[in-house]
Amino acid sequence: MRAAVLHEKNTPLVVEDVDVEAPRQGEVLVRIAASGVCRSDLHAQEGESPVSKPPLVLGHEGAGIVEEVGPGVTGLAQGDPVVIALYGPCGTCDDCRAGDIPNCWSETRTHNMYGRMPDGSTRLRLRGEPIAPMVGSGSLAELSVVREAQLVKIDRDIPLDLACLAGCGVTTGIGAALNIARVAPGSSVAVIGCGGVGLNVIQGARIAGAARILAVDTQPGKLDLAADLGATDGVLVAPGESAAEAIRARLPRGVDYAFEVVGHTPLVREAFEATRIGGTAVMVGAPPPGSTITIDSRQLFADRRLLGCTGGGNIPARDIPRIMRFYQQGRLDLERLVATRIPLARVNEAFDSLRRGEAVRTVVLP
Ligand SMILES: NC(=O)c1ccc[n+]([C@@H]2O[C@H](COP(=O)([O-])OP(=O)(O)OC[C@H]3O[C@@H](n4cnc5c(N)ncnc54)[C@H](O)[C@@H]3O)[C@@H](O)[C@H]2O)c1
Ligand SMILES: [Zn+2]
Ligand SMILES: [Zn+2]
Structure with missing residues (x-):
């Protein structure tokens, strides 16, 4: 073969x-x-x-x-x-x-x-x-x-x-929102990186009933797609520009949930800094071996959570049929x-x- x-x-x-x-x-x-x-x-x-x-x-x-x-x-x-x-x-x-x-x-x-x-x-x-x-x-x-x-x-x-x-991509993205972060109805969400996985974090957040979903990407085309799939705000950033500042320019208190979905470790800190007190940041992107994350410990002290996410915490026999049902019901594009x-x-x-x-x-x- x-x-x-x-x-x-x-x-x-x-x-x-x-x-x-x-x-x-x-x-x-x-x-x-x-x-x-x-x-x-x-x-x-x-x-x-x-x-x-x-x-x-x-x-x-x-x-x-x-x-x-x-x-x-x-x-x-x-x-x-x-x-x-x-x-x-x-x-x-x-x-x-x-x-x-x-x-x-x-x-x-x-x-x-x-x-x-x-x-x-x-x-x-x-x-x-x-x-x-x-x-x-x-x-x-x-x-x-x-x-x-x-x-x-x-x-x-x-x-x-x-x-x-x-x-992979859909299960990980949906699972990051539903299984790992457990996005609550009415909440605010920021997704940094709107590719094959990030767009599904957006769809998962929409399915969970999030009220504000900020899509953050360096490519305008990705933001158009994100809007079609459920993002309420498109945030275009230049490479190297602070995503946290761009998110806080729209929601000054920070978001309830922020996801890093690029695989670029410095952006995990940006996701963390974009969360409100008591908020949750999730690293979905795969970090290069040996890389480290530096965060302000006082911010973590303020009841924030920083979570890992392998495969969106998925149980194949539970999550793949659930995803297929979302698709059949027209809730997942x-x-x-x-x-x-x-x-x-x-x-x-x-x-x-x-x-x-x-x-x-x-x-x-x-
Ligand atoms: N946690 C897991 O189990 C799991 C599963 C699948 C994929 N991944 C990882 O998730 C990451 C994303 O995978 P993908 O297939 O969606 O990749 P992708 O290339 O489709 O998407 C990445 C997106 O990030 C955007 N981007 C790049 N730099 C940016 C920046 N500075 N700020 C904002 N956006 C930026 C790109 O424009 C692109 O839209 C990768 O690291 C991949 O290995 C992890
Ligand atoms: Zn994959
Ligand atoms: Zn086992």
Whole structure:
């Protein structure tokens, strides 16, 4: 099968033949129909991911059709449409058993992050050598072998080239608003960075009933989209300009919730400084390894909260069906997030587009 392989950091992906083994116990072979390209794919390509290191089959925002199930798979059958989640809970560790599924930190989850099965193996071979699929998904490929726990079955009437976005960007953005910050009705929200993830923080805040939603970005086009998806105010900032000051120029007391959704660590401080006393800042952007955040401790003392957010605190079996229902009810716009659809052979164009920062999501159709 054809797959987009990252051989070395800062080099273009190579679309080439990769061998796939049959699914084993509890595993499923998925024929990928569509995959979004997220900034975390770009971070991996630029060598800024501590877990997704080359050689690697990139992609982690995929949806497809079950082609074959391995022994012991009970919840899925050939022909089922599925979204590949960001992770598959182990189901047996103390955290999972206590219900804290997003924070499962078992060996299974660790291997999953590095793109390996629970025993450390992979079902992919490149010229005879094992190669990992990014976070166990590797969706920029024609096929992927995924643990059943990492797959969520969806209704047949949902287009797979939209459903794929629930693999990461939509789930993370909606989850940051609903699961992590728990945005309250009538509240004020600022979202710094309105790309594939940030626009979904905006949609999540709208669904939660926020009264003011300030969209902050350096690109005017992103603010237009943000307005269509629920932002009440567009705040255009120049790179390096203080987002906190721009937000406080509109809401002098600060906002109830502020989200950093760029992946640029100094902006986490801006988000924090944009919150009111008692407010909540959430770092959604993936910080480069080794980076640190400096905040004014007196401001934290004033009952503020600064929260992390891996994958939007999502439980795949709960959150992906919920997102699909929001879409079916017309409360969540997925179509507006897709700028272009391209074949796998042109995958590098999606990375160029992310680097330029113009478009939201390019969806690759393997
Ligand atoms: N927490 C998680 O689990 C998780 C999941 C997915 C993605 N991410 C991370 O979230 C971040 C965003 O991902 P994405 O796919 O939405 O990226 P994206 O490139 O689609 O969006 C980033 C947006 O930030 C804007 N921007 C850049 N500099 C800015 C600045 N100084 N001020 C305001 N806006 C600015 C860009 O114009 C763009 O609209 C990345 O770091 C990604 O790795 C984290
Ligand atoms: Zn677990
Ligand atoms: Zn992602």
